[in-house]
Amino acid sequence: MAKTDELSKKYNHDEVENGRYDWWVENGYFKANPKSNKPKFSIVLPPPNVTGKLHLGHAWDGSLQDALIRFKKLSGYETIYLPGMDHAGISMQSKVEERLRNNGINRFDLGREGFLEWAWDWKKEYAETIRQQWKTIGLSLDYSQEKFTLDEDINHLVNWVFVNMYNKGLIYKGKQIVNWDPQQKTAISNVEVIYKDTPGKMYYFKYRFKDNKDKYLEVATTRPETMFADQCIVVNPNDERYNKYIGKEVINPVNGETLPIIGDDYVEIDFGTGVMKATPAHDINDFEIAKRHNLAMPICLNEDGTVNEMGGNEYEGLDRFAARDKIVENLKKADDLIKIEDIDHQVGYSERSDAIVEPYLSTQWFVKMQPLAKMILDLQASDDAIKFFPERFNEVLKKWMENIHDWTISRQLWWGHRIPVWYHNETDEMYVGVNPPKDTENWTQDPDVLDTWFSSGLWPMATLGWNPDAQEQNEYFQAFFPTSVLVTGYDIIFFWVARMIFQSLEAVDEKPFDDVLIHGLVRDSEGRKMSKSLGNGIDPMDVIHEYGADALRFFLTTNSTPGQDIKYSEEKVRNAWNFINKLWNASRFVLMNLGDDFKPMNIDEITNNANLSDANKWILSELTSLKEVIIPNIEKYEFGIVGRELYSFVWDKYCSWFIELSKVELNNGDSDTKQVLFYVLKEILILLHPFIPFVTEEIYGKLGLKKSILEETIDTTKHEFESDYINYVIEMITALRDFRASNDIKKDVHLDAKLSNLTSEQEQLINNHLALINDYLENFVNTKVDNNLDLTNKKITSIPVDTFFIEIDNATFFDFEKQLEELEAKRAELKQELDRSEKMLANENFVKRAAPEKVQQEKDKYQNYQEQFKNLELKINELKSEKN
Template identity: 40%
Template structure:
């Protein structure tokens, strides 16, 4: 016998261990040629489970459990990412607590320390995914620095280099002065800063007393100026184009050049050009042939290319000193308050410096073309479709991808340098030495590049490197192309686009997936983005501890409407815990009534209309869930699938069918009782199967403890398939008629505040013969569920009767004897008066412009919601009062 209550904390760990032990999640469990593959977006090895992970992995798990039950050979490929900067930062921080730096240890010892940390605690998020119920093939777990994946990285780098798609160049990059590495544009966070705009006067060479005024937000860079730009059509400066100015403090002569980058409407219309420290200036400098002078070192301190007094000075200290010296020279025109965007490293939190340095780049523009065509042709589609344009916008304007990082942790670049600077790019040092010998005609010493690759370079290979590429493995043959990629919109550029580029280039023009499903953000209950600084971050494991994994999973899937952010509501998570309780109690009810599927029972040959109806409802539910989860047409509608099985389980099965079934359970017709017992047990089994992908733990626990002995666990059972004629239209119409009649009577009782225990007479007039027959067949059910004392057909109405129309028939309820009509009228008037006063207060508050403009948005929205609810309630009260006045 089932326990009185379901305790997820006693069940979830036990069940997950059993699934793992029996290899329930392993790819290749069946010999189906129909494969279904999803690759997990590999979480950082430094990471912990957050709500975004919980949503992402819940949606993936729903699909893989669904397709596994449908008989497909499913691979859900798991793994973690080495996360270059993030991981190095964690270990460096640990060393700093001991007063040690990585330089004290040296590269090899430091990397050993990272591997030690990774083995000890780097996989904590995997255990957290277990708790969520993620059914990945954990035996195939990969790490982006596993030897097999490293082999793929080396192969890709070398081939792209030899194809001319990777090259080394001296260019401006986003330099992180804290981590001493280049970072990508996508790793730069733009923050609004209140600062100043400084206006400096640069003297015109040979024209005493004449100046050109330039404005800057970064005075420290002026020591590296190599030009001043004006617009070619700016009449104010036409006579100065081609002349020089004397760069203050430095004394260097720099030219005034014409370039459309200078905006005559901004400031003075003249801009200082510092090609080594500004991306726009770099391009102007190239067009004008200006000198490029880097005035900073890796720490963002001024170097030896500035006047001696500034050498070694930190950039922001130099800013103050330069402004002071410019002012002392009489060249400071003015200082204005100015708000502008400043780039910060998203991990280091320091201001990023445009920095001229030698880096490795991938020709992203060339690699992007097949990736654009794959989406244009429909071979890969985005769901929701709106993200297609986001993808196009970025891919069609893509810049060279800086793929080198000045870190120690990561895939070291397979490039070696000879003493004369000749570069040899090969997969191994032996091959590089051989190439060098062929080049020079003798053995030479080579030095390996110190840099490592951008983390996203290796994760771009994830869909095929995890399957054994570059070797031609059976897994690669069977599971590539993968099916749907489920990910967040924030890594469309980081990861999705780069997987598309690499997959198409290295897998014979085959995209890595046919669909990219972009899920939305999980926000707090007020719609705000979660952040530690706001203090509104909710740990998903706290909710799992409190309500169980199934409740959190179901909340996330039911909330995952395409294109709409998820608002986290603990109250709704609790509500879905109550759903597990409802299911549990329904199973106990069936168990107490000895429900079991009899040998030879055919649910599609039942005779009783109640049973024929519920069998058809099961088929409708399964079709709705299946169509919402399948990728065809507008599939991946997780909320629709969740709501279909929820509505069927709670409303149709529990609230209607089991109530209907109490009559035969308590009756003396043994044939109907036996059929209903088998039907109830069969329907419960179907619910467990259909609900399993969403709520794997409670469904598995019930599967193993209710009904007949099982041949296998639910996790490896088959998805239900029903005949096309599963829905009996006649039974369907009949039971809907019965439900609507009962609901109509209940509605009147509720509206009129009829005491729950009062039984009332019903008069049924003007109904068809079929209506009367239905009333006779189901009177026991109708009278019990609607709390009716008696029925009369085609009879006169007693005084104090209230009527409503049901399917053309007139249904009258004799209320006078069941309630005090005068007292109810008085109660309604009191409620109406109280509610009207409450609404007056709300209207007064919402008409107050000061309140509406100054109160938080969610507070105002809450007040408006209260008013809307009150208006609906008042309309119902007025309607009830009007109806009572007629009696």
């Protein structure tokens, strides 16, 4: 069987991880078989933007997804993990433009086609970088299905969906107020606007009456540069202060034009001065007022944020903020400035360029959202609703859908899916079609492209090759759609999640996924968001170089709670490496003790042996208990719970205690112990594989079983034996070790111990295994049970274990104060546990809603704590009385 040198003496993550991924890919372990009879499980990778490298958030996202895929594969499912990348519209175009500028090139000199050549070169470069990072992290992606959002087949799909939605009246072209990015010179959607608290100023101006220039209305604005396009002054018709002025006229102080005073109940009587100016082309609320009152809607700003010809000779061409300063200066001189107030207010910034967004009247393409939002709301109210983890994010989705606005989908860019609309060069007739008109020379295509989220909203269908023209869909789509779970951050629920849902419902009348697992952000150790400005970003590749992909993955997955942020901690990554190292060393021990002639037996053959030792029974029972906890918790995406349970079992129960206890059996030549050591190690490797795939594959390869651990299946056979007394043994060993350490008692000092205060059940259990217990406690004590001890004997030191005591003769040592201090500390700990348990049992929600077995378990704990506390109180009082 195994040789002692088959695992190197020291765990080296570079040696373990190098080349392993290529081996998986070459052997087809990530390739899905849609014709398989196994149950199906599918995940689509949220496509990273080809604008740069993957960050720590991508590593977290991918590690969670890959853990689920590998777990399901090991649970007997046919799995597919679908890779791809996003063309990233505005962000990508700005990156390429920056590269062009650095090379002294203007994109307009290149023209559209020349610019796109540079963009595709960029995509090729960064796509390869991203693939290398997927490889380094260990994502088990089926590359045969890899997609890019600008692939030809996806472009066809996007065009088909656009045309189909247009024909249904769900897409329309119109002139509306949009969020305008003056730096990128394009419209952006509401969700691409980031609102920030920003210091600003509120300017109060005099709008003087036309028929009496000594009288004026006080009007406040934060954007004086839009005053050139003012169309009226608005007051509430029920405002007794101002309704008498409705129908009169005032003078616009910035250009001298006459403005009518109108009444509209949009104006709040108790807000501000109660008077507002309406600039319909530059404010969404003013736009709505203009539609109600048939006002003109002139635009006074250019697309780049400079003032246009409406500003006249003095202001035309000035940047909006320079114009603002000059307006204020001039109106102050003209005695038309009343005051300026410093304020903090919410200002919208473009997510991509960080430019301050300008509300701007523009002709764009829109998606009519009300009917699509209703589809989502109806779905989520049905029995077939998508399940959100945590559930509260379903409410977030519903609230957004209930307050939805039409979606601006056109972008004034060159990089992206060009809108499939053409205009006749002579008649201006509009043609909307999947394919261009036949006489293309007579038509000009719409220059705009679609919002990136329009194409990525089709991602689950696109990655599985859905073809709108096919009568029967391909085998991948039939087998794996809807996908099983979407794993993504809470910051793009509306950006992406909602759009995938309504795009899928509209196009194929099916939800795109069954579950949505929402996680938070990776923050730095101080809880701050990682950003370039703070310089606190962590490159996952640097972490992997230092500690390995397995250590990073174990940290990211097992510290994950649905919906919560995670703080990056190098110490925890180092602890993960130490955990893997512990597993490595334990595996070496097992392999070294198997012997060259070892042949693994079926677990049923092992457990049917009547002479199977209690230590072996104990670890098998504990393994069963472990699986009963972690398997359902993985299904609920509670990776934090899973991680703690795996860590505790592997580190404490297997590596520390079982291996130590097994040495007694191995010294006695017990072959069953070798079998159990081997079997439990194999199961540990399988259970850990989703989290630390590289090292588990490496160790598994030394077991002489199947070609890859990915060919294994988690064994759900239950092993339940009466071996609980081993837990007493472990507690006794721990207590005695701590006792020796705290009293500086060397191991070779002989200690005679007696056990007191045992229940009849405990007494019988321990007496039945006393010889074995003394074997396990070798070099510690000669243990006997004596429930008739004189507990007032001052020559005895009592060590609490569970509800009983180990009583040690004090002949060679005794520190009265220290002993009392330790017992009181133990009592304080127990008091905390008693209080916690008491509060939990007094909580009606817990008692009513928790599973009955969970409630009973807590009651049993509480009773046990009471018994321990009572015994400790007795012992402490006895010691105090002796002291006095």
